[in-house]
Amino acid sequence: MNGTLITTMLISVLRLTVPIVLMALGNMFSERAGIMNLGAEGMMISSAFGAVLGTYIFNNPWIGVLVAILCSMLVAGIHSVISVEFGGIQNISGLGLNMLAAGLTAFLCRALFATSISPTVKNLQTTNCLKRVPLIGDVLAQFSPLAYITVAIIGICWFVMSKTVFGMHVVAVGDDPRTAETAGIHVWRIRHFCVTVLCGALAGLAGAYLSIGQLSFFMEDMTNGKGMLAVIAVKMGRWTPKYIVGVALLFGFFDALQAQLQINNALNIAPELIQTLPYVAGIVTMFISSSSKENPRALRQPYVKNKYKF
Amino acid sequence: MSKKKISGGDSLKAIMTPCLIILIAMAFVSVLLIAIGANPFAVFKSLFQGAFGTPRGLINTVSKSVPICLSAFAVALAKKVGVFNIGVEGQLVFGALGSAIAGIYLKGLPMLVHLPLSLLCGMLAGMIYAMIPTQMFVKRQVNLLVIFIMMNNLAKLFSTFVIMSMIRDPSSITTASLPIQESAQLPNIVTSPGKLNISIFILLGIGALIYIVFYKTVWGYELSACGLNREAARYSGINIGRYLTWGLLIGGALAGLAGAIEVQGTYYRLYDGFSPGYGFDGIPIALLSNNNPLFMFIGSILFAALRVGSNNMQIEQGVPSEIVSVIQGTLVTLIACEYIIKYLAGRIVYKKKEA
Numbered sequence: 001m002n003g004t005l006i007t008t009m010l011i012s013v014l015r016l017t018v019p020i021v022l023m024a025l026g027n028m029f030s031e032r033a034g035i036m037n038l039g040a041e042g043m044m045i046s047s048a049f050g051a052v053l054g055t056y057i058f059n060n061p062w063i064g065v066l067v068a069i070l071c072s073m074l075v076a077g078i079h080s081v082i083s084v085e086f087g088g089i090q091n092i093s094g095l096g097l098n099m100l101a102a103g104l105t106a107f108l109c110r111a112l113f114a115t116s117i118s119p120t121v122k123n124l125q126t127t128n129c130l131k132r133v134p135l136i137g138d139v140l141a142q143f144s145p146l147a148y149i150t151v152a153i154i155g156i157c158w159f160v161m162s163k164t165v166f167g168m169h170v171v172a173v174g175d176d177p178r179t180a181e182t183a184g185i186h187v188w189r190i191r192h193f194c195v196t197v198l199c200g201a202l203a204g205l206a207g208a209y210l211s212i213g214q215l216s217f218f219m220e221d222m223t224n225g226k227g228m229l230a231v232i233a234v235k236m237g238r239w240t241p242k243y244i245v246g247v248a249l250l251f252g253f254f255d256a257l258q259a260q261l262q263i264n265n266a267l268n269i270a271p272e273l274i275q276t277l278p279y280v281a282g283i284v285t286m287f288i289s290s291s292s293k294e295n296p297r298a299l300r301q302p303y304v305k306n307k308y309k310f
Numbered sequence: 311m312s313k314k315k316i317s318g319g320d321s322l323k324a325i326m327t328p329c330l331i332i333l334i335a336m337a338f339v340s341v342l343l344i345a346i347g348a349n350p351f352a353v354f355k356s357l358f359q360g361a362f363g364t365p366r367g368l369i370n371t372v373s374k375s376v377p378i379c380l381s382a383f384a385v386a387l388a389k390k391v392g393v394f395n396i397g398v399e400g401q402l403v404f405g406a407l408g409s410a411i412a413g414i415y416l417k418g419l420p421m422l423v424h425l426p427l428s429l430l431c432g433m434l435a436g437m438i439y440a441m442i443p444t445q446m447f448v449k450r451q452v453n454l455l456v457i458f459i460m461m462n463n464l465a466k467l468f469s470t471f472v473i474m475s476m477i478r479d480p481s482s483i484t485t486a487s488l489p490i491q492e493s494a495q496l497p498n499i500v501t502s503p504g505k506l507n508i509s510i511f512i513l514l515g516i517g518a519l520i521y522i523v524f525y526k527t528v529w530g531y532e533l534s535a536c537g538l539n540r541e542a543a544r545y546s547g548i549n550i551g552r553y554l555t556w557g558l559l560i561g562g563a564l565a566g567l568a569g570a571i572e573v574q575g576t577y578y579r580l581y582d583g584f585s586p587g588y589g590f591d592g593i594p595i596a597l598l599s600n601n602n603p604l605f606m607f608i609g610s611i612l613f614a615a616l617r618v619g620s621n622n623m624q625i626e627q628g629v630p631s632e633i634v635s636v637i638q639g640t641l642v643t644l645i646a647c648e649y650i651i652k653y654l655a656g657r658i659v660y661k662k663k664e665a
Contacts, residue, residue, distance in 0.1 A: 089646045090646075092645055100640055103637075104636050111629075111630055224463070272474065279467075
């Protein structure tokens, strides 16, 4: 009995960590390049909606994932134009995009499906081809294929950030754009690429996982603060993939704990109080993590092209 | 060009920028409406008619603008100190909770004591709730926006918890608290086509008070100095931390008052999820109005009209009322790149002058 409980808990932790890790890695690229991305929540919700919409139209969840990535890249692109190209206020832009995406997805969901919950579509909840693996096949098959993609992405992110020239350029751009520009690095090109392509694509995967990887429908406000947890995880994880994964696992643990406590009702606490657990964990984590020296030094400081200086 | 002419152009530019932002947002929403197959003119017309067309709608619009305007004040106050207060929604919910508890459980008091006391409890609750993020920001420099968003989520869940397990009205079908005592209810000025209570006078009083404090006292001057240039203010000996704290705490109190007014003036009990996002309405208003209380009144009337008229629009045109949050989000996003729009506005203004 205890053994099965631990297994369920473990599976649940890993499942709930996936979207936070994906989003946090996306945000890591953006913040390393010096662009604060508070629009994480908005990118996730728009891609969650895009995933369901794509699957609904084409009846293929993989096309849904593709549509999801395009949707969040669109949102990320707007953020990138405002904060990289025009040097706008990054926090306000992110916040506005959060509000816009939440409103727009709810609006489109009502307009297309006439309810706040979309109809059920095909999903990517299990990986059936892994069932044939001996001994642990049943456990492995319980994860979405997107979760395995996430494992690969974590490795790639680590490699890109610490072993490639591109990773060094990103760090340089985020620390001191002027010097980077003098050294011949394309500051704006790298920033645009980090925000629109990398952050957008990872946010797209995270949102797709939320809607068709965990469930098989879209719901208003289904991100529920996960984007903000990702933002916290990046800061607490000091902008390095391995620590970010650690912090995301911690948040996933509290999320899973909350879910399990609600299902089992073991401690006889009101469900609303249990639901606050991930938020409290996030707030306490923020309190513990003070600003460190590894902070990308040009974070949130716009670096504007000469032609826009007037 | 004489000096007067330049300043005239600048003030025109200052009005032009928010107008341009609103116009772009409207254009975007119209495109969206056409995309889902609705006629934008018919939609805006039914929205306008719902908000201003009938006496009932008009009164509802005015009375809804009170909490929205208070939230706008709270956001504007924080903006004055140079920070961005988006925790108004959570503080508003907490204020409503505080005033509902005071309104239900304090019994046998005369109205003259009970009514202000309950309002005060709401303000205090909002203030206490604003204390946690404020202290974390001032002492440990955490990202204020992230913590405010987390606190907003937390406040909603907590208020549901309190309603469900402590003050729930067993006879009510929806999740709602017990009704508050009659002595804590705000008296109405008009009751027949729609309800308008005395909170509008409270709002006007607070508006005047804010104007006097911020433009006519040393305290207000030092507070805005923190917002204009924090480093310069620090070197001239102003205690930044204290002003930041007060800017956010008074904002919390105003948000709490907005929640208390909703409970004591509109519903006479605390409904779960009573606020459709008044706290978020305040953000674009405060950012667009350039800290001018008069513009804030106008802005909150407009947003209240959106809220009231959107019901009519949903019934008549079948357009989901979520369009309001789309407008909100578009406005805030456009404000982020305000200076590009300012540049555009400047070009329009000066081109006309030269021509």
